[in-house]
Amino acid sequence: MKLLITGGAGFIGCNSADYFLGKGHDVSVLDNLSRAGTDKNLEWLQKRHPSVKFIKADVRTDQAVLDEEVSKADAVLHLAAQVAVTTSVTNPREDFDINALGTFNVLEAIRKSDNKPSLIYSSTNKVYGKMExxxxxxxxxxYKYKDIEGVDEKQNLDFHSPYGCSKGAADQYVLDYARIYDLKTVVLRQSCIYGTRQFGIEDQGWVAWFIIATSLGTPLKIYGNGKQVRDVLYIDDLVRCFEMVFDKIDKTLGNAYNIGGGPNNSLSLLELISQIESLHGREIEHSFHDWRPGDQPVFICDINKARNDFGWEPKVSPEEGVKKLFNWVQENKELFQ
Incomplete structure (x- = not known):
């Protein structure tokens, strides 16, 4: 398979490239290297796989490059994105340009191509809003839901925050291009992915950020009361999901799937702090602050549709995954200095 990964030097992108290159696929990584840590991830990837092709380009502006690279691909994994709600509130135009316009440009490259590669779009649980x-x-x-274990794909869309709007608009474009243009496009509404090579920051990637901050002696700020719950998914399980979606593309095309840890793999902020305290062997300094706009008290995926359609389910527990990430951060502190 010839695979193009946009945002391929990011956390999910470099892990995905590493996996597919290890399976013998021909992988091209397209990234503008604007996000902190992407240069380090690219260097790591190139050392492990000298055959990887890197294209420095921007999905917002480099349509000709997108057209050319898409025309050579069998499949596209579209991960290039602005990923933080807070950043979207501060700079909504940039958020829109990257997430909505960038995805539209990728779709147009596929639509205009002769080969019509398959596409997985990395969406978000934020398309469901606060679900009040x-x-x-x-x-x-x-927190926990009173009447359900997890949210399925029938939940009404209700975009909150500029980030929710930009990702949600792209989400719907990807689904509609399957209907209108008969393209092999799939939406994965992802929930709290974490793992090695994640340069989490306070605004995004909370599991990694908690581990990085505490390892560097930085006090944690908790926005809200810390009881917010998310189903968390270790990166290896997500990459395996990508592979299974592509393998079953005739079944998965035109569908949106909620992809997260599910009801059996959830953590609250307070529970994660307790787990990290056990790993450090000491108490962790933290303080509480106002809730962030659009923050859901709880989000847990119902992952039955993915399980039924292509046989996927998580294998890595939060305890195992957090420990793996903790150990990686301890062994690579120089990356965060």
Whole structure:
């Protein structure tokens, strides 16, 4: 398979490239290297796989480059994105240009191509908004849904924040291009992916950020009461999901799937802090601040559609995954200085 990965030097992108290159596929990585850590991820990837092709380009502006690279691909993994809600609030135009316009440009490159490669688009649970109609119960260390275990794909879309709008618009374009132009496009609405080579920051990538910050002695700021719950998914499980979606593209095309840890793999912020404290062997300094706009008290995926359509489910528990990420950060502290 000839695979093009946009945003291929990012956290998910470099892990995906590493996996598919290891399987013997021909992989091209397209990235503008604007995000912190992407240069380090690219260097790591090139050392492991000298055959990887790198294209420095921007999905917002380099349409001719996109057209050329897409015309040579059998499949496209579209990961290039602005990824933080807070950044989208500060700079909504840039957020729109990267997430909505950038995805539209990728779709147009596919539509105009002769080969019509398959496409996986990396969407987000934020397309569902705050889901205020779902009753939530508050426990000692976590919130939980009152009447359901997880949110399925029938949940109404309700974009909150510029980020939710830009990702949601792209999400719907990807689905509609399958209907209108008969393209092999798939949407994965991802929930809290974490793992090695993730340069998490306070605004995004909270599992990695908590581990990085505590390893560097940086006090944690908790926005809200810390009882917010997410289903978390280790990177290896997500990359395996990508492979299975491509392998079953005749079944998966035109569909949106909620992809996360599911009800059996969830963590609250407070629970993660407790787990990291056990790994460090000490208490972690943290303080509480106002809730962030659009923050859901709880989001847990119902992953049954993915399980039924292409046989995927997570294998790495939060305990195992957090420990793997913790050990990687301890062994690579120089990357975060």
């Amino acid at each position: 109609e779902l009753e939530v119960l508050e426990g000692e260390k976590r």
